[in-house]
Amino acid sequence: MxxxxxxxxxxxxxxxxxxxxxxxxxxxxxxxxxxxxxxxxxxxxxxxxxxxxxxxxxxxxxxxxxxxxxxxxxxxxxxxxxxxxxxxxxxxxxxxxxxxxSNGNDGLVMKDSSDIKDLKGQEINLVELSVSHYLLARALDSVGMSERDVTVVNTGDADIVAAFSTPGVKNVVTWNPLLDDVAKMPGANRVFDSSQIPGxxxxxxxxxxxxxxxxxxxxxxxxxxxxxxxxxxxxxxxxxxxxxxxxxxxxxxxxxxxxxxxxxxxxxxxxxxxxxxxxxxxxxxxxxxxxxxxxxxxxxxxxxxxxxxxxxxxxxxxxxxxxxxxxxxxxxxxxxxxxxxxx
The missing domain is CATH 3.40.190.10 (Periplasmic binding protein-like II)
Known part of the structure; x- marks a missing residue:
């Protein structure tokens, strides 16, 4: 190629x-x-x-x-x-x-927690190798963590919202309008978004x-x-x-x-x-x-x-x-x- x-x-x-x-x-x-x-x-x-x-x-x-x-x-x-x-x-x-x-249109949402450090040992659903993956890296870095501390689960953007609505999926990174849909769900906390990494x-x-x-x-x-x-x-x-x-x-x-x-x-x-x-x-x-x-x-x-x-x-x-x-x-x-x- x-x-x-x-x-x-x-x-x-x-x-x-x-x-x-x-x-x-x-x-x-x-x-x-x-x-x-x-x-x-x-x-x-x-x-x-x-x-x-x-x-x-x-x-x-x-x-x-x-x-x-x-x-x-x-x-x-x-x-x-x-x-x-x-x-x-x-x-x-x-x-x-x-x-x-992006100045807030990409974000990390956690269920039942608003502390990024609680992600340690947890799974995070996102589109692998996309800007969502990059945003996760920056979010983890902001609290002294790295991707080694979590498990990334590759999830198509068409499936992100439905996945977050299930009990087994606690954390997602996505972009709007999906981000707003996820953030409206019960227990959802938008803990990091692209407004924190402008440009x-x-x-x-x-x-x-x-x-x-x-x-x-x-x-x-x-x-x-x-x-x-x-x-x-x-x-x-x-x-x-x-x-x-x-x-x-x-x-x-x-x-x-x-x-x-x-x-x-x-x-x-x-x-x-x-x-x-x-x-x-x-x-x-x-x-x-x-x-x-x-x-x-x-x-x-x-x-x-x-x-x-x-x-x-x-x-x-x-x-x-x-x-x-x-x-x-x-x-x-x-x-x-x-x-x-x-x-």
Whole structure:
């Protein structure tokens, strides 16, 4: 897989006029559905003389795998998954849009206890090797414990809520809207959530670096369309409320339900705020923690000798890992253009 993936950028090395971006349902990514169906994407694509197809994929990890295999030019992903799947697989990937970070939407819930130290010797149900697994590691670390002190039980996200409702399952880690469902159950205590590790679980729209280099129009159109919607969606204007209501319905809830999910995220409604965040030392430190976890769990591949295997670049010349193998790039230049009204 890695060998074929490394070939992908060469295949993309050309100027083109049609592109495909994949997305999957989560509060921070579903705005792409509205960007597409409202005509905002077409407006920006027409401005630059290109076509951009926005495609919903029901399986999140599969969407990233398809991007990694070259079937899409971009995809939505968390920073951890962008690192561990395409970048670790040899596909040079650029984080074009930093949309938000989880600020309470991911959490650890315990039954009949509110003390993380009581987890010692217990089982914890979660989606293994996901951001939930990462959150557990940070929660345990916060009280001087480690994963060696507990037993992780791999549980599909579709089964988490039902599992917690049974007597045998006492602890789960999950994300919204499942997190809110679990936390409402009798005896449930939300003991740790992503608001305690701000910036660690980032939601990105990433694109193939070579494709972006050869087709800057794609970057301009995507960033322009995204932040046009954000400028409305983050307000109480009629258009903003209409967008949130539509996205609530599309995600199986309503406007209030969707707004509750947004409340658990630090949304970057303005491009300047996204640029400021990803340029901060905190963003680098958070990614350093994420790459260490990814290496410890074998997510950087069998051939990775250390967390430094995959190089990661940030604004201002900051880097983590091997500078000769930069495969994940946080490049805010297009978001800066949006901030400067220069798209």
């Amino acid at each position: 890695a060998a074929s993936a490394i070939m992908v950028p060469a295949a993309y090395a050309q100027e083109r006029d049609s592109f495909k971006i994949a997305w999957s349902i989560y509060a921070g990514w579903i705005p792409w559905k509205y960007v597409d169906e409202s005509g905002i994407m077409k407006k920006w694509a027409d401005k630059y003389g290109i076509e951009v197809e926005i495609v919903q994929i029901n399986d999140y990890i599969e969407s990233i795998n398809q991007y990694t295999a070259g079937e899409f030019d971009g995809v939505v992903a968390t920073s951890m998954d962008a690192l561990s799947i395409p970048s670790a697989g040899g596909v040079d990937t650029t984080a074009l849009i930093v949309g938000d970070y 660690h679980i980032k939601d990105l729209t990433v694109v193939n670096t070579q494709t972006l280099a050869d087709n800057p129009k794609l970057g301009k159109a995507l960033v322009g369309a995204w932040f046009e919607l954000m400028a409305e969606m983050g307000t109480d204007s009629e258009a903003g409320q209409e967008a949130r209501a539509a996205l609530g319905e599309a995600s199986g809830t309503d406007q209030a339900g969707y707004e509750a999910q947004l409340a658990g995220m630090k949304m970057f409604w303005k491009p300047a705020d996204a640029v400021a965040f990803i340029s901060s030392d905190e963003a680098v430190e958070a990614m350093d923690s994420v790459r260490d976890f990814s290496f410890e769990k074998g997510l950087l591949g069998e051939g990775a000798p250390s967390a430094d295997f995959v190089g990661i670049s940030f604004p201002g010349g900051k880097t983590l890992g091997d500078t000769d193998n930069i495969k994940l790039r946080f490049d805010p230049s297009y978001m800066q253009m949006a901030a400067d009204d220069a798209l």
